[in-house]
Amino acid sequence: MIALALFGLYASTFVYTFILNYVHARKSNLPYVCVPWDQNHLFWMLASVPSRPFLKKHLPTWIWERLSLTVYAFEFTEKLRPFTQYAAPQGNDKTYVLVSMGYFEISTRDPEIAWEILSSQRSKTGFIQHDLIKVFMSRFGPNVLTSDGEAWARQRKVVASSITERISKRVFEESLRQVEGLLEEVFLLDGCGGGGGGGGDESRCETERLFDGMKKITINVLSSAGMGESVEWKDEKNSSPEPGFRMTYIQAVNAVIDAVAGPLVLPKWFLSYYPTFLPGGKFLRSVGYAIEEFPIHTKALLERENKKSALEGKTRSNIMSQLLRASESETKDGVRTLSDEEMMGNLFIFTAAGFDTNANALSYALVLLARYPQWQEWISEEIDAIIPAEMSIAEMDYASIIPKATRTLATMLETLRLFPPAIHMAKQTKVEQTITTSRGTFWIPANATVYINNIGLGRDPDVWRNLNLKDGETSNEVDDETVFRPSRWINADGGLFQPPRGTFSPWSSGPRICPGMKMAQVEFTSIFLMLLRRHRIEAVAMCKSANGEVENRREVEKRLDQSIEDSIAILTLQLPNVYDQKKGEGIKLAVVKR
Numbered sequence: 001m002i003a004l005a006l007f008g009l010y011a012s013t014f015v016y017t018f019i020l021n022y023v024h025a026r027k028s029n030l031p032y033v034c035v036p037w038d039q040n041h042l043f044w045m046l047a048s049v050p051s052r053p054f055l056k057k058h059l060p061t062w063i064w065e066r067l068s069l070t071v072y073a074f075e076f077t078e079k080l081r082p083f084t085q086y087a088a089p090q091g092n093d094k095t096y097v098l099v100s101m102g103y104f105e106i107s108t109r110d111p112e113i114a115w116e117i118l119s120s121q122r123s124k125t126g127f128i129q130h131d132l133i134k135v136f137m138s139r140f141g142p143n144v145l146t147s148d149g150e151a152w153a154r155q156r157k158v159v160a161s162s163i164t165e166r167i168s169k170r171v172f173e174e175s176l177r178q179v180e181g182l183l184e185e186v187f188l189l190d191g192c193g194g195g196g197g198g199g200g201d202e203s204r205c206e207t208e209r210l211f212d213g214m215k216k217i218t219i220n221v222l223s224s225a226g227m228g229e230s231v232e233w234k235d236e237k238n239s240s241p242e243p244g245f246r247m248t249y250i251q252a253v254n255a256v257i258d259a260v261a262g263p264l265v266l267p268k269w270f271l272s273y274y275p276t277f278l279p280g281g282k283f284l285r286s287v288g289y290a291i292e293e294f295p296i297h298t299k300a301l302l303e304r305e306n307k308k309s310a311l312e313g314k315t316r317s318n319i320m321s322q323l324l325r326a327s328e329s330e331t332k333d334g335v336r337t338l339s340d341e342e343m344m345g346n347l348f349i350f351t352a353a354g355f356d357t358n359a360n361a362l363s364y365a366l367v368l369l370a371r372y373p374q375w376q377e378w379i380s381e382e383i384d385a386i387i388p389a390e391m392s393i394a395e396m397d398y399a400s401i402i403p404k405a406t407r408t409l410a411t412m413l414e415t416l417r418l419f420p421p422a423i424h425m426a427k428q429t430k431v432e433q434t435i436t437t438s439r440g441t442f443w444i445p446a447n448a449t450v451y452i453n454n455i456g457l458g459r460d461p462d463v464w465r466n467l468n469l470k471d472g473e474t475s476n477e478v479d480d481e482t483v484f485r486p487s488r489w490i491n492a493d494g495g496l497f498q499p500p501r502g503t504f505s506p507w508s509s510g511p512r513i514c515p516g517m518k519m520a521q522v523e524f525t526s527i528f529l530m531l532l533r534r535h536r537i538e539a540v541a542m543c544k545s546a547n548g549e550v551e552n553r554r555e556v557e558k559r560l561d562q563s564i565e566d567s568i569a570i571l572t573l574q575l576p577n578v579y580d581q582k583k584g585e586g587i588k589l590a591v592v593k594r
């Protein structure tokens with residue numbers, strides 16, 4: 001009887017939350033969709049993503065279509081469907097409330113609401129960072145991403161001022177050097193140029209390791225521009241741990257990022273001693289090691305940077321050095337601008353925010369350019385016009401090249417429009433809010449979550465369909481906004497299209513816009529300038545059968561489309577099965593001299 005009564009009490013809290021959310025949804029003046037389920041239950045958060053294919057296959061469609069809205073990364077898997085299926089019939093196809101047994105959640109692709117929320121993030125009483133971001137991302141100390149109000153403003157000032165034009169220049173130079181190393185390796189060490197059987201000849205090399213190459217470049221650039229530790233391409237310093245460590249600095253950050261969806265909140269002792277033979281044992285152990293080693297790595301890096309700065313007698317042009325100098329100064333109230341914990345927290349967030357996002361944007365662009373090769377010719381035309389054929393890397397000048405690389409930057413923007421690493425920005429209310437837009441006035445209760453849906457914003461036909469179609473350029477697609485077409489970013493006068501406010505936010509918008517945006521743009525642009533300057537990327541046709549029959553072009557395209565469609569979101573949106581692949585697995589690309 002007692003057990004039954006307790007269960008009844010437990011169940012009634014869910015029913016109560018559901019009814020309350022329903023009442024609030026009615027009051028909000030927004031469309032709503034009822035899903036009597038707790039999307040925030042820890043068990044569901046951990047189990048729903050891996051179970052998605054099974055549930056999709058076995059549940060009746062009418063149940064799955066609703067339940068899928070509670071599974072992490074539904075923004076990508078469902079795209080505009082929830083808006084057209086549930087919100088549009090209620091008179092507003094841009095926003096809806098999920099009436100569930102968990103948090104009161106809103107998903108919006110309304111540029112006006114997005115702008116209203118993102119531009120008002122300064123105060124502690126408006127829309128603030130989500131509690132879950134704070135729980136997961138402040139494991140090593142409070143930082144700019146996890147703070148609000150005064151603490152955020154103080155840290156943001158330091159962080160923003162540490163990413164200067166000097167840093168961008170360094171990112172440019174380092175990226176060029178790293179791509180040169182990658183190409184050398186692909187042609188010489190992979191055996192294509194040397195006839196070592198790598199699948200190619202002097203002018204063409206096939207490899208499935210370009211994606212790992214993108215990761216390595218991102219790590220090495222971050223290491224140089226971020227930590228002041230310049231690394232040669234051939235140097236394995238960033239790939240294998242130093243004596244006494246189980247992981248490199250970046251591996252530790254990576255393991256922590258992979259654990260963000262859950263295990264990161266577990267205590268260190270549990271992670272370090274969890275038996276490896278139990279399910280998930282190896283993974284949990286590696287998270288334990290990472291949590292143990294990250295602070296030791298960071299302290300060592302800070303000490304090294306302090307010594308180097310003292311030796312050179314100045315602040316060096318890397319982010320860590322700039323942060324260190326800032327941390328030694330004081331605000332007018334005599335408080336240190338960055339405490340030791342904040343220093344550690346911000347160094348972690350810089351690496352976490354700057355690594356995965358960049359590497360995945362680069363990998364998507366590789367596949368998209370192989371899938372739509374006409375855009376490579378378009379970029380190459382620009383490269384030939386801005387970089388003379390005989391110019392050496394040492395002669396390439398950041399200030400004169402980067403501002404002219406409009407098409408290359410447009411390619412990045414188009415990649416992020418369709419595949420934003422951050423599929424949403426999660427914001428929370430502490431007190432009730434009202435937002436007035438041209439669609440009406442909407443009420444949002446306290447403790448609500450608003451997901452600004454980057455996938456929905458990027459695919460809005462009202463903004464993107466047939467944008468900047470040039471004479472003679474026809475989009476054969478009905479849904480042009482879903483097609484990779486970088487030229488939509490180039491206006492008739494050759495300038496870059498400036499999206500109306502709130503319509504394009506892969507780096508967020510307003511006061512909390514990503515401080516690494518320029519750095520990421522410079523890195524992407526430099527990498528593709530260097531990669532496509534003398535080469536092009538081709539998708540390699542795979543064997544279809546034992547008798548050696550290979551795919552035709554249409555089949556290759558279908559395979560690439562499927563890979564893109566199967567994208568997964570851990571912390572960021574990413575292609576499946578492209579990193580750490582064995583020979584013959586993953587997506588094989590050919591680097592061909594042009």
Ligand code: HEM
Pocket residue numbers: 144145146156159349350351353354355357358361420421422425426505506507508511512513514515516517519520
């Ligand atoms: C393609 C690359 C990148 C993308 C798409 C991206 C995206 C974003 C987004 C969407 C946010 C807002 C998150 C939120 O409010 O919940 C953000 C914040 C942030 N990003 Fe990036 N980012 C990129 C690269 C970088 C790089 C290279 C760095 C630094 C080296 C960086 C550092 C940060 C930091 C510190 C914040 C927190 C800012 C604040 O809350 O005031 N990001 N980024």
